[in-house]
Amino acid sequence: MNAVTHRGVLAEWCSTVDAIGPETVVLLRDGSTGVSAIVVVDNSACGPGIGGTRMAADVTVEEVARLARAMTLKSAAAGLPHGGAKAGIVADPLMSDPEKEAVIRWFARAIADLHGYIPGPDMGTDERCMAWIHDEIGRSVGLPAVLGGIPLDQLGATGFGLAIAAEAAAAAGTFELRGARVAIQGFGAVGTHAARFLAERGACVVAVSDIRGAVADPTGLSVDELIAWKRAGGNLAEFAAGTPVDRDTVIATDCEILVPAARPDVITEANAYDVKATLVLEGANIPVTPEAEATLHHRGVLCLPDWIVNAGGVICASAEYAGQGPTRAFENIAQTIRDNTSTVIRRSREGSMLPRLAAEQLAMARVREAMSFRRSWSDRITGEEDAGAT
Ligand code: NAD
Secondary structure: OEEEEEEEOOOOOOOOOOOOOOOEEEEEEEOOOOOEEEEEEEEOOOOOEEEEEEEEOOOOHHHHHHHHHHHHHHHHHOOOOOOEEEEEEEOOOOOOHHHHHHHHHHHHHHOOOOOOEEEEEOOOOOHHHHHHHHHHHOOOOOOOHHHOOOOHHHHOHHHHHHHHHHHHHHHOOOOOOOOOEEEEEOOOHHHHHHHHHHHHOOOEEEEEEOOOOEEEOOOOOOHHHHHHHHHOOOOHHHOOOOEEEOHHHHHHOOOOEEEEOOOOOOEOOOOHHHOOOOEEEOOOOOOEOHHHHHHHHHOOOEEEOHHHHOOHHHHHHHHHHOOOOHHHHHHHHHHHHHHHHHHHHHHHHHOOOOHHHHHHHHHHHHHHHHHHOOHHHHHHHHHHHHHHHO
């Protein structure tokens, strides 16, 4: 049987409790299997929150809450009719298929009435899991194409958005995109498509890495050949038309555009001074620590925040949820990321502030405006303003 052990917000669970959220934290436990799960709806003022359902043995409430907040800001900045939410199923993602289906179906039934949350794929879950959830409760994104899903990683929605952001940064006078040298850390779904779309715009990819190794050529690598090599199972370090380099030195490549598209916290205070790029496009989520972002900013490196430039995936998911196809989704990505990137650069310059702060102001203004139309939330906003006035 499903057992909801708590529904509400306990401040001690999340260090991020503030006037925005989390709105709801749900802890679930399947009494028969012992599997537990966490759902955090951070803020649903703009609409139900789209967010990944992560399956990992060590996922925590704190982690889910942080990711849910990032989704609130990402969806709001993108002007989507969605809030922010995220879920974690505390289980080994490498369990057998029948076991996984049973766990996912249990999870889906347990969140059937949690309408503020729309599950999507994440670490440890995929489009099949989303199809099982959809079958149970009729609510999920990242579905197989046969069920109306848009295969965003195949089409490269997030990589496309990164290339659009680079175009907008170039238009703001940061550098010339044609001929700009690009280094990509993490040649996966985001990284390969970012390379492809940037190369289509005349940029020159000079270094790429993945978990196994890295390859570089200061005169340019063939992106199509690299992608074919990787798809065939090749090690990037053995790609013949380039020179193998130390995987972790890709961050220090002599280039105009650096795209960290692998993991969180890869650019820190320890290596922020090694970055030679003019523009850092945050393809991964939180790849640059706040301290490193400040260092880059003071060095004159434009570091565009993750939830502005890597929003292609959630924009695509939102289009799928609205029943739209890939063409419309890509039009939305282009317009939204172009506008947001230009706005963030302009406000950052005018206000002499970090691009992340400018982005946060943009997103929070939208969240607060949406909250002002909700009775439960407008009371909280008014209370906060009254408190601030005394
Ligand atoms: P992926 O698994 O397809 O690719 C990740 C790549 O990073 C792999 O090639 C892996 O080998 C490489 N990698 C891992 N550790 C590395 C290291 N230390 N050095 C160099 N390379 C390393 O994942 P993805 O979908 O491309 O996502 C990448 C990141 O972007 C993740 O943080 C993800 O949460 C984030 N993100 C993805 C999307 C999306 O649409 N897929 C959208 C927004 C954010």
